[in-house]
Amino acid sequence: MAYYGKCIETVIEQLNKFKPEKDIPEQFLEAASTSLQTLSPQKQAFILEVLSGCLEYRKLLAVVVDAFYVRAGWLCRRADYNLFEVICYLATFQLDELGFQLFSDIIRSQPLDKMCKFLGFLFNPLSLCSWIKDEWSLIYETAHVSENWIDPLMRWQPEVQELIKQLEKVMTNQSPLPKTKAKVTEPKEFNLTVPRPRAIPVPEPVPVMTKPKPIPRSTYHPPKEQEQLEMTRRYNRWKAEELLLKVNIEEMRCAVPRSRGTTLVQGSEKKLQLRFMPRILKTPKLTFYKPNNVPVKLNTAAILREGSLYQRQVEKELQRVDKLVDGAGDFSEFLEWQKKMQAKDQEExxxxxxxxxxxxxxxxxxxxxxxQLLRQGNKQKADQKKEETAELMQQCAERRLQEERSMKELVEQVIEVQKNVKVAQMKLLKGRRQIVQEVIEESRELLQRTAEAAKEEQKRRCELIAQHRALETQPMRKGKLVDLTQIPGYGLEGEMSVVELRERLALLKETQQRKEEEKRDQIIQAKRARSQGLQNMVEQISLCRAAMGRSAALRWEQKKAQSAAPGPPSQDQRVLELRRRIEESAAERRKQAASGPISAPRAPRPKPRLLRTPRATSVLSLRNLYGGACASAWRSGRDAGATRK
Structure with missing residues (x-):
């Protein structure tokens, strides 16, 4: 009984390892056969046969075991699922081959209460002839199920019922194990030593704390530089806002006509002054400081680049002066021509x-x-589209009738094909059984060959280990005497001992350190000379910048004077032609409007709001305040000019 119990335990262990969603049954059986090589051939054959059968008929066995857990095995553990599958497989497929005596020994080797429940559920004639037969017939043919599985189970039913009665008698005759009286613990007193009286401890000296440093004033008071920077920032902001206010007022004065916009601009100036009054003026007793002209710090590359630029400009100016001294021409005529061309370009x-x-x-x-033209065309297209949709609906109805006829014919063909499927399934099952038997025979032969090869490999390894251990037992020298002052004598040029080599390396290191110090001194001198040259170049750059700034200011004043002068009205042919075409198109549009109603043009989409800073909102509010006034004044002036023309 213990022999069969161990075999069933190994089968259950292998079934617990099997995962149907990942593992393939053939590969799993090969892996199981390799892991069971240590067992005897009889055990190995029995275990592989039961394991392959449980994997092959897994669906049939799952039907019975799942129903057992639902109907009769409420108190059974879920971990015994594979045990019930194995017993169901042995009772259904292997009972005739094993014999009833061997089957009863296997049943007695397992827990008796579980076996009684399961055998009573499986060999119940009502369940065998009703729902078990119906469920198995859904997987295999009904004739095959009733002939090969249901009828043998019904024949073995009397013997199995007697076996169940014997198991129940054994369970009732088993006397419960006598309860042993637990020993009561007896308490014992602790053998503790009497503590000695403690002596009075010597008081520890009071530690003297070092006097802390006073807190610096900079911790609670901000530095003066920060206050100065804040004051200069406020001063610059107030100046910028005042300048922006003046510029906007000048623009509105230019845009608004004198007759209408004088009072509007004056009122708006007052509003802007109130709007843009800097917050600093609200607090009394304020002092303002002008920012210091701190020079911008330049790096070496910027200094050299700017110095070379000014040097090239100076050289060009000297060359121009030399050419003028030699008698070269002046650029006055060219400049006059250039001004004329610029004025012409501005007019264009x-x-x-x-x-x-x-x-x-x-x-x-x-x-x-x-x-307007598109609306008329769309009406014509809509009428055509309605006619086309009516024709398409009629065509779709005819097409549906044809599809229904074709579907009826297809259903009849499918019914005929399903009748021939059952015959093909029987042939496929027979072929699979033959393949499984051939695979089992081949696996047995392979297992024998692998066992013989493993034995030979084990013998060869044992021989190699013995040789290696024999080599390790031989004595060997562990140390060697070395004389550092002795020359090796290999016959090479410049051959020397280790001591002499160390002395020469020390001398070489000293010479290298001396060379590094000399090179470091040279680098320091070169840096000093370079910094002096850069300082001189910075002074030259500051002088050149001042001169360039003065010349740029003169040019800006000239350009501002030229832009302030009003230009003559343009009489370009393109402008006149475009005005004529606009008048013609407006007249044609009025004719179309008189002939039929015209829908108003679509309004532009509103732009999304953007988050703005306080300064940006102030500038935008200034523009919005005068935007409407400027636009209305400009439109009125334009309409008046158009009427005059």
Whole structure:
């Protein structure tokens, strides 16, 4: 009984390792056969046969075991699932081959209460002839199930019922184990030593704390530089806001006509002054400091780059003076021609800007006309589309009737094909059984060959280990005497001892250190000379910058004077042509509007709001305050000019 119990335990262990979603049964059986080589051939054959059968008929066995847990095995553990599968396989497929005596020995080797429940559930004639037969018939054919599995189980039913009764008698005759009376612990007294009286401890000296350093004033008071920077920042901001206020007022004075916009600008100036009054002026007794002209710190590359630039400019100026001394021509005529060409280019730019504005207006008029024509075309297309959809609906109805006829024919063909499927399944099952038997025979032969090869490999390894141990037992020299003052004598040029080599390396190290110190001194001198040259170049750059700033200020004043002078009105042919085309398109649009109602153009999409800083909001509020006034004044002036023309 213990022999069969161990075999069943090994089968259950292998089934617990099997995972159907990952493992393949054939590969799993090969791995199991390699792991069971240590067992005897009889045990190995029995275990592999039961394991392969449980894997092959897993679906059939799962039907019975799952129903057992639902109906009769509520108190059984889920860990015994594979045990019930093995017993079900032996009772259904191997009972005739094993014999009833061997089957009863296997049953007695397992827990008796579990076996009684399961055998009573499995060999119940009502369940065998009703739901078990129906469930197995869904997987295999009904004739095959009733002939090969249900009928043998019904024949063995009387013997199995007697076995169940014997097991129940054995369970009732087993006397419960006598309860041994637990020993009561007896308490014992602790053998403790009497403590000695403690002596009075010597008081420890009071530690003297070192006097801490006073807290510096900078911890609670900010530095003066920070206050000065804050004051200069406020002063600069107030100056910038005042300058922006003046610029905006000047722009509005230029944009608004004198007759209408004088009172508006004056009122807006007062509002802007109140709006842009700096917050610093609200607090009395304030002092303002002008920022110091701190020079910008430049690196070496910037100094050299700027110095070479100014040097090239000076050289060019000297060459120009030399050419003038030698009698070269002056650039006055060229400059006059250049001014004329610039004035001409400016006139062309103004004309081009006017052309772009008129082109936008013309495109708007053309868009309105195109929208009117598009609406008429869309009505015609909609009528055509309705006629086409009616034709398509009629075609779809005819196509559905044809599809229904074809589906009926297809269903009849599928029913005929399903009748031939059962015959093909029987042939496939027979072929699979033959393949499984061949695979089992081949696996047995392979196992024998691998066992013989493993024995030979074990013998060869034992021989190699014995040889290696014999070599380790031989004595060997562990030390060697070395004389550092002795020359090896290999016959090489410059051959020397280790002591002499060390002395020469020390001398070489000293010479290298001396060379490094000399090179370091040279580098320091070169750095000093280079810094002196850079300082001289910085002084030259500051002088050149001052001169360039003065010349730039003069040029800016000249340019500002030129831009302030008003230019003559442009009489470009392109502008006149665009105005004529705009008038024609407006007249045509009015005719179309008189002939039929026109929908208003679509309003532009609102732009999303953006998060702005306080300073940006102040500038935008200034622009929005005067935007409406400037735009209305500009439109009124433009309409008046158009009426005059």
């Amino acid at each position: 730019a103004l004309a081009a800007g006017e052309c772009r504005r008129l082109q936008g207006k013309l495109s708007r008029e053309e868009a309105i006309l195109a929208r």
